[in-house]
Amino acid sequence: MLIFEPHxxxxxxxxxxxxxxxxAGVRAVLEPAFWLGQPRTHVGTFVDxxxxxxxxxxxxxxxxGIHHFCTMGLNPREANDDRVNADVLALLxxxxxxxxxxxxxxxxxxxxTATEERFLAAQLxxxxxxxxxxxxxxxxxxxxxxxxRCIAIVKESSLPMERVxxxxxxxxxxxxxxxxxxxxxxxxxxxxxxxxxxxVAIATEHGVERMIINSAADWGVSDPMMVPRTAVKLExxxxxxxxxxxxxxxNPIAFFAQSGRLTEAMLQQPARANLRETFDGNxxxxxxxxxxx
Amino acid sequence: xxxxxxxxxxxxPMALSELRSLLGDAAATADALLAEVRADRSRLPVVFPGLxxxxxxEPVRGGRRTLGGALVDLDAFRRCxxxxxxxxxxxxxxxxxxxGLYAHGDIDERAMALRSLHFLPVGQATVALFGEVQRTNxxxxxxxxxxxxxxxxxxxxxxxxxxxTANRLLLKLAFLDLPLARVFGAERTANGELSRMLRDxxxxxxxxxxxxxxxxxxxxxxxxxxxxIARLIGGLEHGDDGVRLAAAEGLLALGRNDLAPFAKERLNxxxxxxxxxxxxxxxxx
Numbered sequence: 001m002l003i004f005e006p007h008x009x010x011x012x013x014x015x016x017x018x019x020x021x022x023x024a025g026v027r028a029v030l031e032p033a034f035w036l037g038q039p040r041t042h043v044g045t046f047v048d049x050x051x052x053x054x055x056x057x058x059x060x061x062x063x064x065g066i067h068h069f070c071t072m073g074l075n076p077r078e079a080n081d082d083r084v085n086a087d088v089l090a091l092l093x094x095x096x097x098x099x100x101x102x103x104x105x106x107x108x109x110x111x112x113t114a115t116e117e118r119f120l121a122a123q124l125x126x127x128x129x130x131x132x133x134x135x136x137x138x139x140x141x142x143x144x145x146x147x148x149r150c151i152a153i154v155k156e157s158s159l160p161m162e163r164v165x166x167x168x169x170x171x172x173x174x175x176x177x178x179x180x181x182x183x184x185x186x187x188x189x190x191x192x193x194x195x196x197x198x199x200v201a202i203a204t205e206h207g208v209e210r211m212i213i214n215s216a217a218d219w220g221v222s223d224p225m226m227v228p229r230t231a232v233k234l235e236x237x238x239x240x241x242x243x244x245x246x247x248x249x250x251n252p253i254a255f256f257a258q259s260g261r262l263t264e265a266m267l268q269q270p271a272r273a274n275l276r277e278t279f280d281g282n283x284x285x286x287x288x289x290x291x292x293x
Numbered sequence: 294x295x296x297x298x299x300x301x302x303x304x305x306p307m308a309l310s311e312l313r314s315l316l317g318d319a320a321a322t323a324d325a326l327l328a329e330v331r332a333d334r335s336r337l338p339v340v341f342p343g344l345x346x347x348x349x350x351e352p353v354r355g356g357r358r359t360l361g362g363a364l365v366d367l368d369a370f371r372r373c374x375x376x377x378x379x380x381x382x383x384x385x386x387x388x389x390x391x392x393g394l395y396a397h398g399d400i401d402e403r404a405m406a407l408r409s410l411h412f413l414p415v416g417q418a419t420v421a422l423f424g425e426v427q428r429t430n431x432x433x434x435x436x437x438x439x440x441x442x443x444x445x446x447x448x449x450x451x452x453x454x455x456x457x458t459a460n461r462l463l464l465k466l467a468f469l470d471l472p473l474a475r476v477f478g479a480e481r482t483a484n485g486e487l488s489r490m491l492r493d494x495x496x497x498x499x500x501x502x503x504x505x506x507x508x509x510x511x512x513x514x515x516x517x518x519x520x521x522i523a524r525l526i527g528g529l530e531h532g533d534d535g536v537r538l539a540a541a542e543g544l545l546a547l548g549r550n551d552l553a554p555f556a557k558e559r560l561n562x563x564x565x566x567x568x569x570x571x572x573x574x575x576x577x578x
Contacts, residue, residue: 047397051396051397054399055399055400058399058400059400093339094338094339094342094397097339097340097341097342097343098342098399098402099342099345099346099399099401100399260346261346274432276469277430277431277432278429278430278431279400279429279431280428280429281428281429281430
């Protein structure tokens with residue numbers, strides 16, 4: 001079964017992860033721009049990071065046959081940082097026009113401050129202007145209220161609900177989002193957030209319409225294999241293969257296809273890998289013979 | 294990367310008009326985008342990445358054609374590449390604007406910026422981006438910058454792009470196994486030092502049991518270095534048709550009548566008509 005991993009921070013992962021994911025059927029990944037674990041102090045570091053997402057990281061994924069896409073945005077945590085927030089917002093339009101950029105994200109709320117809300121609203125406007133969907137990070141603390149605030153801000157923006165993915169949901173938030181018309185995202189983690197067993201219960205109770213699962217794997221304790229692992233758990237629980245395929249392949253494609261820059265046909269073949277080629281003079285081979293890798 | 298000076302890249306009105314005519318039914322869309330950027334120059338880096346989606350990725354077609362002083366194979370250029378050149382030319386874009394679009398572009402955007410160079414006046418941006426192509430080793434970008442046109446030979450002699458620098462770029466072409474014929478006029482830049490570099494690459498490749506760039510013999514014949522004649526004569530016996538053809542061409546270019554007996558001896562055993570024809574010309578001369 002093919003898998004579209006719709007939220008993973010490969011910038012922070014190693015080539016073994018790409019290899020394992022490819023072997024498990026991951027044909028494409030989407031990498032939202034995010035928080036690197038340490039504050040950035042000037043806008044130039046965002047420029048380099050964004051260029052990496054559309055450049056080196058896409059190249060790296062291709063070497064393992066995986067199509068790499070991304071979303072661009074100012075993450076909520078750094079939205080609070082006046083050293084960078086306004087300048088990053090000004091930077092975004094040029095990136096939001098790039099072919100491999102399928103949405104605005106991850107944007108949203110973290111501490112749920114007024115500043116975060118202002119930058120969330122501003123970036124929803126960018127999503128409207130560039131005809132893109134929005135991937136919205138929801139808070140890990142006071143989550144239910146955070147969801148409610150995100151929903152309220154989205155409604156104020158008038159961005160169509162079907163172009164909104166409210167991510168990092170759980171058993172409580174699905175009750176808020178199910179009837180809104182937006183998409184509900186669930187991040188499956190080894191020990192925190194959702195786990196595969198809880199996800200099975202949610203999918204069994206609520207179905208998989210407008211539902212997306214991801215690993216959100218990053219620089220922390222996380223597992224890029226969580227989508228394939230969850231797919232196995234769903235099958236063992238008796239969920240049909242068609243519904244599982246909808247959850248891990250059809251749904252994320254349908255959501256990001258709203259950008260007008262993605263079709264399922266584009267993913268029919270693995271990404272073109274050429275181990276002899278380099279990106280900016282750099283390869284993933286670290287001196288190894290391309291014919292033996 | 295060294296950005297070019299801020300001097301504007303100016304295209305003659307005639308060349309701009311020809312470029313626009315290649316856009317076909319997308320010309321009106323291109324006009325609107327030009328107006329948008331003219332009204333607000335900061336929109337250029339926003340408009341540029343969207344050109345493939347808005348103007349189209351299909352080849353403009355038309356074969357080899359001289360356009361604004363440049364010889365290009367239009368079959369290799371997409372509508373968005375031509376639109377990029379037209380947009381930059383109509384704006385009188387500065388060299389550092391072009392290098393900036395390349396620097397912050399993804400792989401395909403960079404290829405588009407490089408292909409646009411074929412239609413723009415040669416300048417420091419051309420030299421700077423040739424340097425990037427040389428450094429980065431991306432096949433698509435090498436093709437975009439130096440293949441399917443005569444930009445390489447038009448740039449030779451510009452400050453920063455002297456013969457040794459050009460030789461390294463052609464060596465990269467050999468390293469990545471791209472055909473010499475796609476770099477229009479490059480065979481005329483053959484020189485002894487380039488032949489030595491190609492000979493040494495060929496020797497290394499053979500030692501490693503790997504294939505050798507077929508065009509090596511073409512250039513060795515035009516500017517022989519020590520060992521060139523042995524390679525050309527040996528090339529006539531190679532099992533690869535393309536290598537034999539290049540060796541025959543190389544011998545013809547070399548024009549050494551004392552080597553004609555080798556051509557005559559091979560002629561009766563040569564199965565390929567095109568190689569036979571070359572050997573006949575050489576042996577007959």
